[in-house]
Amino acid sequence: MIDRTISRRSLLAGAVVGGAGAAFLGATGGTAAAAPTPSRTARVTVLGSTDLHGHIYNWDYYKDAEYDDTAHNDVGVAKVATLIKAVREERAHTLTLDAGDTIQGTPLTYYYAAIDPITGPKAPTHPMAAAMNEIGYDAACLGNHEFNYGVPLLRKFQSQLHHPLLGANALDWKTRAAAFPEYVIKKVKIATLTDSTKRPGDYVNVGIVGFVTPGCAIWDKANLDGKITFNGIVEQAKRVIPRVKAAGADIVVVACHSGADTSSSYGDALPWPENASTLLAQQVPGIDAILVGHAHVEIPQRYVVNSKTGKNVLLCEPYYWGMRLAVMDLDISYAEATGWQVTSATSTLLNSNTVDADPAVLAVSKAAHDKTRTYVNSVIGTSTAALSAATSRYEDTPAIDFINYVQAEAVKKATGTTLPVLSIAAPFNKLAAIPKGNVTVRDIAGLYIYDNTLEAIQFTGAQVRAYLEFSARYFKQVSGTGPFTADQLTNAVTPTAPGGTPDYNYDIMGGFDAPLTYDIDVAQPAGSRILNLAYGGTPVADGDQFVIAINNYRASGGGNFPGVTTAPVLYNAQVAITQLLIQWVTDHKTVDPSLFSTIDWRLVSGGTPITVTG
Template identity: 60%
Template sequence: MPQHTHAERTLVGRRGVLAGGAAAVLAAAGFRARPAWADGVDAAHPADGSHRLTVMGTTDLHGNVFNWDYFADREFGSATNPDDIGLAKVSSLVDAVREERGRGNTLLIDAGDTIQGTPLAYYYARVEPISKTRVHPMAAAMNAIGYDAAALGNHEFNYGIPLLRTFEEQLDFPLLGANALNARTGRPAFQPYVVKLVRFRGMRPVRVGILGLTNPGIAIWDKANVEGRMTFPGLVEQAKVWVPEMRRAGCDVVIVSAHSGADTSSSYGDTLPWPENASTLVAEQVPGIDAILVGHAHREIPERFVTNKETGAQVVLTEPSYWGRRLSLIELDLRWSARDGWQVVGRGSQVLNSNTVPEDPEIVALLKGDHDDVVTYVNSPIGTSKVAMSASTARYEDTAALDFVNYVQADAVKKALAGSAAADLPVLSIAAPFNKDAQIPAGQVSVRDVAGLYIYDNTLLAVRFTGARLKAYLEQSAAYFKQVSGVGPFAPDDVTNAPTPTAPNGTPDYNYDVVSGLDAPLTYDIDIAKPVGQRITGLSYAGAPVAADQEFALAVNNYRQSGGGNFPGVNTAEVLYNAQVEIRQLLIDWVTAAGEIDPTVFFSRDWQLVSNGTPVIIQP
């Protein structure tokens, strides 16, 4: 197992100009050398008397170092999803920007969600956990590339605070979180901001302040890890505290790295008083900010200007998609005067495309051993399957693949409740179609085959749930579907991912749940000709209508139970079981123990989409 010591990491060098020259590399990546905001003046010769600062940004890397799909065991990408991913690609773009702009005129920051999301990240959190001598691959890569700062993301807390602190210690740059507070003292539990000095030749250094803000939803989504230890107030509220302090400390420029989307929505509704996606609000309501690197929402925003309501100043926002697909460039023209010091006289942003560059061979060489270990792990055989199972249609029809997840969850809950006062409760389970590409092959089954069904690091709980709450829960889940007339045929996208007030860009697949029974079928129809809230019909358990006061034990993941998705009733229901067992590992362990997956044990068609009572036809 390769182990990278601190000394080894700091000796990793950066190479010079990429093959073909930096200008050619940047042009292929979509670089605009003459941004409209600069009055037609190019990067090498900004406005008279001014100097250009370039702040590069990444976000939501989610454990992606390489352009590799560990679940498919091949390079990432397909005809329908051609984007390349990973820090090794980003590193090549960073090299080109530094060569073009001058290393001393650039900074590199990140907006969070770094250490969760791939088997690579999981392996070094759970299988071979990082330690003082075993460095996280993301830390090794980001140190080698030369990041200046990173904000905390909500997924940084998924593996607990101790592992996060170990990761933090391995970084050669600060991990920022001005609104991640010590629950006892009310003071920041992480460094709130950092000041970087940028030196233009013959001029006084520019003091660039970078403020890190994370997501209030951490208090809900990772309640088990943070409750009583940390609190997460609103981004606007904490920015109003720290931006003035940064200006008083002499910052000439203030950049915010915010793990919070730009559209002012909240997946948790009014459960918290602070919005989940607040970057636009920060720009509007907090004076003194020049630019915001946006994260969390997994969107691509090349350039967006927001006017501060108090000062009228323009703040530029940019978000570089996710997984290393893009690199944001925040470009600020600065002018010096003896009276006013450094002032921002022009601003803008753009994104560069990682598809257009090769992976940085230094990053590949640095982490190839770690990557190979994970590939070996995920390809390890653990059992067999009698038939192939696919999750490709799980969004809109009952499938064996999703029933398998529900069966394993419900079976674990039933065994855990045996002998308790809740042992006689019928067990139900919820599961979401996390990964449309998940496939369980007929024959030999590996770790990656099973892990592909459950790509998040959620843990299993069980709550006491009534029939009335179950109906309300299913009604919210059914809001995932667009309202239709007629029975089709429809394409899948014609009926799924409906926009809602809390998901204006479309309800994500992970916020649609299928509910199944363990010892008897739970059956229902979803009538998508009806308005939201009136769609669940024929709800029955074991062939009898579900009564409002009927009680069940409902197997749920920690994201749902803590309020993720703002599903009604679940976060206030009595918790019957919570052993902090990861669901993905439950699936792997079940296959390992059983030796064989036989869908006849757990699969039956118990729900369907209908239009005014008639089954809907969907043709992929």
């Protein structure tokens, strides 16, 4: 608990986790630009959140308990709200922004998209909209996950916000006109209450522009084709930023749902990179600061030099789920010849675990929080054994077998195919577990934490092998049989994953009517690791034909797996996989691993099984 007798300044000082801590408490810093002698100076502070992913309370709905992790982070925009209020009390001129991915990521957001949707007859207000409205955001940009539930639901959410939802590179499919507001200009009053005469420079016009990663076009292709398309961030910014300046913006701040470190999980499937914030700062003049999102990393303070102007552009990314608040201090000066200009810029991050949640934000979302808890705690069946996903990254587990079984069964029933059906699933959540005994909605939902839908494509045997080889890039090349820790084996760095291959881009493939068996030889280089690939005990030939149950993210090119985007599509009914799993347990009442689980794949070194200690 926070000692309410301490000062706001002490509260904020204790919350600083990186960046220009001294500058946050009053010192100046950053890089100064040459300018005429100023007649007035001021500071505008831009506060930023990103990748909230439906977190309002500091709550883990999958555990039905207060959130905690090994670093003892707290989550939720209610905690962020307390930090925002504290900074607003200390700063005279503030703006509050969000960099996207707001309405997907927790059972709370799923509930108001699928169980009691905001587009339904009752049309409830989305709890994230209610929370953000209570806080008083000035603007937010789109995130790629905003499109997961379709454009109609997103439009409803947009209509419920009290602030603009920006997406300058999201374009109408037919006209290529802006599908969302490109920017907003906020007029910030600099004159003090003691000023008796109106003067030039009493206000500074802050242009706020929003961009989203163009990967949306791949990952939510089914929801967006024929409706919304995307331009590259840099390409669109070259058009939009001059218009913002021409419209009267003195300074320009961008909320960009695109990581700072240039890379693309989809390879060259699009002509523009997924993560382009650094390129934006380098290549487009006129931008003073960028609130970065999408990558789920901490960037307390980073400067990128614009190649045309030579000026530094400030970048700051406040982690994810509301664990941090970005505080970007823009020191500005006014001269008659130039108007307002940024003379220095510094930033830092504040840690949400240093404060209590804001009571007002909790109050406006309490009913939604309580409804979601009731829903996720409802018992829908039983399990004959405990199923854990803890080791699914490096060994065959019943937990992943269950997902693959349900997906494959659904595809076989829907298509009536006589071809062998295979299924892919990734170890999304190593904390997921189905207990022995009663099984609740949250137990099942924890296995599949993304709102993907089920599709089916057709592959040859050669394509199955190529897919598995690509997936096996997830493992680092090691020699010997161990024992190895999981960290010594997993999350290998690749050209498309310079920070390490994420767990969600490692796919495990299983058969339905017969086992698909294979070894992954981690002593071999990537591309030559799949051994003994067989279906039902018979080696898989290049010309064999298979139906693959696959999620829409992967089928649309997410992760840049080979063959998927050009494969024949046999099924795409837009059925959410999480709901499919929940419905299966509801219908069958019993989860029995003997129905679906066998050991079909293993990690080997030189053909000999290896030992992994976890």
